[in-house]
Amino acid sequence: MERIDCLKLLAPMITDELVCIGIAGVNWEWRYLSKHEGNMTVGTLGHTLAVGTGMALSLPNRRVIVLESDGSSLADLPVLTTIGTYRPPNLKVFVFDNELYSGSRISDPTATAHNTDLERMAAGAGIPATATVRDVESFGVQARAAFAEPGVRYVVAKVGEGAAARKLPRPRIDYLETKYRFVRYIERTEGITVFPEQR
Amino acid sequence: MTPELAQRLVAGLKDAGINFVSYLPESRLSDIIPLIRDDPDFTMISTCHEGTAVTLACGAALVGKRTAVYCEATGFVQAMYNLQSMAMQFGLPVLFLISYTGSPGDKANSLSFSLWGRLLEAQIRTLGLQYRVLEDGHDLETRVSDMAWAAQFSKMPTCLLFTGEFTSFPGMLRRDRNTNATS
Numbered sequence: 001m002e003r004i005d006c007l008k009l010l011a012p013m014i015t016d017e018l019v020c021i022g023i024a025g026v027n028w029e030w031r032y033l034s035k036h037e038g039n040m041t042v043g044t045l046g047h048t049l050a051v052g053t054g055m056a057l058s059l060p061n062r063r064v065i066v067l068e069s070d071g072s073s074l075a076d077l078p079v080l081t082t083i084g085t086y087r088p089p090n091l092k093v094f095v096f097d098n099e100l101y102s103g104s105r106i107s108d109p110t111a112t113a114h115n116t117d118l119e120r121m122a123a124g125a126g127i128p129a130t131a132t133v134r135d136v137e138s139f140g141v142q143a144r145a146a147f148a149e150p151g152v153r154y155v156v157a158k159v160g161e162g163a164a165a166r167k168l169p170r171p172r173i174d175y176l177e178t179k180y181r182f183v184r185y186i187e188r189t190e191g192i193t194v195f196p197e198q199r
Numbered sequence: 200m201t202p203e204l205a206q207r208l209v210a211g212l213k214d215a216g217i218n219f220v221s222y223l224p225e226s227r228l229s230d231i232i233p234l235i236r237d238d239p240d241f242t243m244i245s246t247c248h249e250g251t252a253v254t255l256a257c258g259a260a261l262v263g264k265r266t267a268v269y270c271e272a273t274g275f276v277q278a279m280y281n282l283q284s285m286a287m288q289f290g291l292p293v294l295f296l297i298s299y300t301g302s303p304g305d306k307a308n309s310l311s312f313s314l315w316g317r318l319l320e321a322q323i324r325t326l327g328l329q330y331r332v333l334e335d336g337h338d339l340e341t342r343v344s345d346m347a348w349a350a351q352f353s354k355m356p357t358c359l360l361f362t363g364e365f366t367s368f369p370g371m372l373r374r375d376r377n378t379n380a381t382s
Binding site: 002014020040042044045046047048051052053054055056057059062076078079081082085086175176178179182183186187190192193194195196198 | 219221244245246247248250251255256257258259260261262263264280281284286288289290291292298325352354373
C-alpha cells in the first residue's frame with residue numbers, strides 16, 4: 001500500500017475539518033493533493049499529534065484530522081497518554097508507517113521496523129479505537145468510520161517508503177504564512193479572534 | 200505558597216484572559232492546580248512531559264485559546280525543543296508559569312535542583328524571551344496580566360518565574376542543614 005493512495009482516498013472527504021500535517025513525505029503529498037484552508041502544516045518532528053490534540057481539546061465542535069508518520073510519532077510518545085486520558089472524541093489520527101526515516105536519505109529503519117508496535121502503544125495508553133491496516137480497502141473502512149462515528153480513533157497504515165514524494169514540488173510558504181492562513185480560516189469559520197488587535 | 204497567593208495568581212490568569220493551561224505537576228506551585236481544574240473558565244490538561252504540554256498549548260493557541268504552561272525549572276529545560284521548534288518557530292503566544300526550583304530562596308533546594316536554578320534565567324535570556332521574577336505578591340495580578348499580554352502582542356512565549364520566597368515551600372530546617380554540614 002502506498003501512502004499517496006490513502007491520502008487520495010481521504011482528501012475528498014475533507015469539508016470543514018482541521019487537518020494537521022506532519023513532516024516530509026506526508027506533508028508534500030497532502031499539500032500536493034489538498035488546498036484546503038484548514039490545513040495546518042506542522043512539518044517538524046514530533047509535534048503534529050500534540051498540536052492536533054491541543055486543537056481538538058480546545059474546539060470540541062470541530063473534527064481534527066492528524067496525518068503523521070512513524071518517525072515523528074515516535075518522537076512524542078508521551079502525547080499518547082494525554083489522548084488516552086482525555087479521549088477527545090473529535091480527534092482522528094492516521095499514522096503512515098513506512099518503518100523508515102525516509103528523510104535520512106539512507107532510509108534508516110525506525111523502531112517500527114523492528115519490535116515496536118505503534119497501535120499497541122496507543123491502545124496501551126488508553127485510546128479505545130485503534131487499528132492497523134495494510135491495504136487501501138481497509139484504510140477506507142477506517143477513514144469512513146472516523147468521519148461517521150464519534151470517538152477518538154488512532155489508525156496505523158503500513159505503507160511503502162513513498163520515495164516518489166521527494167519528486168513532488170515542495171511548499172513555498174513558510175511557518176508564519178502557514179500559521180496566518182490557518183488562523184484566518186479559524187477566525188472566519190468560528191467567528192472568533194485568535195490574535196488580539198494591535199494597539 | 201499561601202492559599203491567598205494561589206487564589207490571586209489564578210485570578211490574575213483569569214483576568215488576563217488565560218483559558219487553557221497544560222502542565223506537568225510539581226511541588227512548589229501545585230496549590231494552583233485544583234483552583235484551575237475546578238474553574239469552568241479554564242481548560243486544564245495534565246501531561247507526562249513538559250514538551251508535550253508546550254505543543255498542546257501551541258495547538259490550542261492556533262484555534263483561539265489563551266494559553267499557559269505550568270512547570271518547574273527542570274521542566275522548562277525538558278520543553279526546550281518544543282518551545283523553540285513550535286512556539287518560537289511559529290510565533291505563538293504561550294505564558295510559562297515556572298516554579299523557580301533551585302532559586303537562591305528555594306528552601307527545598309538540593310543537588311537535584313541547584314543546577315537548573317543557576318541556569319534558568321540565562322537560558323531564558325539566551326532565547327530572547329521576556330520574563331519576570333516574582334519573589335512576593337506585590338502587584339501580582341498586574342504583573343501576571345502584563346506578561347500574558349506581552350506574549351499576545353509579541354506572539355512569543357513569555358515567562359513568569361516564581362522564586363522560593365514566593366512559593367515558601369517548606370524545605371529542610373536550618374538546623375538540619377547545619378547538621379548535614381557538620382556530619
